[in-house]
Amino acid sequence: MVTRRAILRLFVVLWLLLWVTTGSAVQNPDQITVFFPAFEGPGKLGLNVSTVLSLQLAQTTRRYPWPDNPDHHEFGEAIIRWSAEPLEKYSVSEITEVAQKKNLLAQIVIVGKARRYSKDIVVELEVLLPRYRSPQPAGGTITDGEKNDFRQKNFETWLIDIGGERIQVDLPKRYFSISTIVLKPEIVDRYGAASGLPIRESIEGGRVLGETGDQIRFIEFNKRLPGAPAKIRSGGVVGYVSLPELSDEASEFADMVGGILQVFRGDWQWAINSFTNVLENPKTRTPLKVDALLYRGMARFKKGGNGLSDIASAVELAPYDATAIRYLVMAHLANGEDKKTIAEILEQKSLLFGGNDHWLKQVRRFLEVH
Amino acid sequence: MRMSKVALWVVLLLCAVPSLAEDRTEVHLFQYGRTSSDLLSIAFVDFRDMLEEKLPRLSAEMMQTEATNPALSQLRLKSVTDENGVLLRPEARIGSLDDKRRYWRQTGALSVLTGHVKQQGGIPYVYTTFYWGDLRGPYPEEMVQLVLPVVGESFDNTSDSHSVAVLYAMAQEIKQDCKNTAEIIFLLSEAQKRARAISGDLPELSAELENMVIAAIKNIRSECSGD
Numbered sequence: 001m002v003t004r005r006a007i008l009r010l011f012v013v014l015w016l017l018l019w020v021t022t023g024s025a026v027q028n029p030d031q032i033t034v035f036f037p038a039f040e041g042p043g044k045l046g047l048n049v050s051t052v053l054s055l056q057l058a059q060t061t062r063r064y065p066w067p068d069n070p071d072h073h074e075f076g077e078a079i080i081r082w083s084a085e086p087l088e089k090y091s092v093s094e095i096t097e098v099a100q101k102k103n104l105l106a107q108i109v110i111v112g113k114a115r116r117y118s119k120d121i122v123v124e125l126e127v128l129l130p131r132y133r134s135p136q137p138a139g140g141t142i143t144d145g146e147k148n149d150f151r152q153k154n155f156e157t158w159l160i161d162i163g164g165e166r167i168q169v170d171l172p173k174r175y176f177s178i179s180t181i182v183l184k185p186e187i188v189d190r191y192g193a194a195s196g197l198p199i200r201e202s203i204e205g206g207r208v209l210g211e212t213g214d215q216i217r218f219i220e221f222n223k224r225l226p227g228a229p230a231k232i233r234s235g236g237v238v239g240y241v242s243l244p245e246l247s248d249e250a251s252e253f254a255d256m257v258g259g260i261l262q263v264f265r266g267d268w269q270w271a272i273n274s275f276t277n278v279l280e281n282p283k284t285r286t287p288l289k290v291d292a293l294l295y296r297g298m299a300r301f302k303k304g305g306n307g308l309s310d311i312a313s314a315v316e317l318a319p320y321d322a323t324a325i326r327y328l329v330m331a332h333l334a335n336g337e338d339k340k341t342i343a344e345i346l347e348q349k350s351l352l353f354g355g356n357d358h359w360l361k362q363v364r365r366f367l368e369v370h
Numbered sequence: 371m372r373m374s375k376v377a378l379w380v381v382l383l384l385c386a387v388p389s390l391a392e393d394r395t396e397v398h399l400f401q402y403g404r405t406s407s408d409l410l411s412i413a414f415v416d417f418r419d420m421l422e423e424k425l426p427r428l429s430a431e432m433m434q435t436e437a438t439n440p441a442l443s444q445l446r447l448k449s450v451t452d453e454n455g456v457l458l459r460p461e462a463r464i465g466s467l468d469d470k471r472r473y474w475r476q477t478g479a480l481s482v483l484t485g486h487v488k489q490q491g492g493i494p495y496v497y498t499t500f501y502w503g504d505l506r507g508p509y510p511e512e513m514v515q516l517v518l519p520v521v522g523e524s525f526d527n528t529s530d531s532h533s534v535a536v537l538y539a540m541a542q543e544i545k546q547d548c549k550n551t552a553e554i555i556f557l558l559s560e561a562q563k564r565a566r567a568i569s570g571d572l573p574e575l576s577a578e579l580e581n582m583v584i585a586a587i588k589n590i591r592s593e594c595s596g597d
Contacts, residue, residue: 091430092430092433092434117416117420117520117522117525118412118413118416118494118520118521118522118525119521119522120521120522121522122522122525124525126427173431173434173435174434174435175430175431175434176431177427177431177528177529179523179529180522180523180525182522182523249523285529285567286529286563286564286566286567286569287529287560287563287564287567290563317563317566318559318562318563320555320558320559320562320587321559321563322436322552322555322556322559323435323436350595351551351552351555351590351591351594351595352552352555352556352559353552354436354550354552354553357552
């Protein structure tokens with residue numbers, strides 16, 4: 001016979017289980033790796049610029065139990081693998097091959113080059129997000145030859161499980177350029193020959209203890225302080241490195257790539273903050289703006305809100321972009337919009353999709369069945 | 371004797387087929403004018419180097435998304451030079467519009483670039499005449515005028531007027547009636563976003579290019595969906 005106390009105990013256990021599963025805290029068991037080979041460039045300039053940018057990027061992350069994390073989210077490890085040597089080749093297939101080596105398995109790769117253009121020294125930046133095999137591919141198919149990065153959760157995938165169909169969209173882009181950074185002349189002078197960035201004894205500055213070398217380990221970030229001093233360990237020296245302003249204009253680099261890094265980690269709030277910075281930056285060009293809107297819209301949905309207006313803005317900027325239309329349909333599906341609206345969008349935009357488009361077939365199947 | 375004649379015809383046929391089917395993927399660049407001063411001459415060299423790097427990157431960006439046509443991977447800049455590697459002035463090969471048309475037909479170029487460099491407000495600007503011959507699509511002219519300031523900010527990856535024109539021409543080149551509509555619209559959509567990207571610096575050119583691209587998309591829609 002089941003006693004009242006047993007029922008009460010069962011109720012408490014169930015309530016606790018439910019509380020755990022529906023709690024807002026994110027749990028990410030996976031490590032996200034950003035690979036940052038030294039940039040090509042004259043003297044030590046490429047190396048030093050890539051060090052500064054990697055530190056800027058590292059400062060866009062938060063982790064448990066650091067400050068700014070009141071909900072005790074656990075976003076997993078974000079590791080920046082930094083190489084003192086530039087890559088030998090820069091084609092997408094070759095960068096992908098390096099990124100997917102078993103001892104690296106990077107999800108984000110930043111490659112760059114510092115070079116003279118007109119009277120300026122500019123830094124070109126490209127971002128590659130190598131494709132890995134999804135642990136739960138929509139449609140149950142695994143593409144031949146896709147490498148496995150052994151992650152359990154793929155927060156970057158927007159997957160909607162609806163009416164027996166698992167419909168998902170890929171990231172807006174897997175390879176793209178960031179606006180060129182025009183280096184300040186004093187940066188070129190100071191870091192063209194310096195073997196590394198000075199490591200100082202205290203957060204306020206003080207004595208120089210050494211310089212950054214081939215290996216850097218990030219210990220602490222202070223993004224809000226002037227110079228955003230980062231505590232690091234490099235070559236056995238522990239101290240603070242201040243990050244110089246590379247350019248007169250704020251680059252979208254740290255915000256865009258930082259936002260993408262937070263999407264991979266499932267840190268939706270900080271992803272939204274980062275993409276907002278990208279969208280508020282007057283330097284951001286339309287192609288990147290469209291992607292930032294799509295990412296922010298998806299992040300808002302994943303956080304439990306509504307990102308439709310962001311995605312609709314992206315479609316307004318790029319009305320013939322198939323990816324933007326996919327995201328728009330996903331937004332309507334996520335909002336439980338009536339099927340007529342979705343069917344009308346697909347009807348109007350059908351020419352944007354190839355005859356064998358897997359995603360389109362899935363959505364149409366869903367519309368027919370339900 | 372008869373056999374050797376047959377063999378010769380077979381060889382000629384085999385050689386002819388791929389050349390007939392070959393896609394136009396090379397952007398041919400001639401020496402630009404008004405580059406007598408050091409400043410303008412260096413600006414032109416920088417512009418050429420930038421195009422050389424930009425085109426493969428543009429093709430890589432396209433190939434990583436919706437576009438799969440192998441012709442895109444062949445996109446590159448070809449500097450038209452003499453036997454000593456010196457860039458030819460246009461008058462050496464394409465002195466008249468008829469010469470230009472003939473050159474475009476015979477060489478299989480995607481487009482032919484001529485132009486000049488001019489300094490305005492301390493900044494060198496490259497003015498390009500981008501000749502695309504039969505690849506004009508619905509655009510009324512067989513060439514379009516482009517502008518690019520040669521400063522650090524304009525180096526800027528692949529969001530510029532020249533990338534817009536290259537994507538537009540490439541879309542016309544690989545168009546196969548209505549068989550690869552999605553891929554063509556994808557290229558034109560990327561061109562449209564890039565045209566809009568220059569609206570801050572060059573608003574008139576931006577609007578002209580965007581209208582051109584949208585007209586091409588609407589043209590495809592009416593051809594392929596009967597709208």
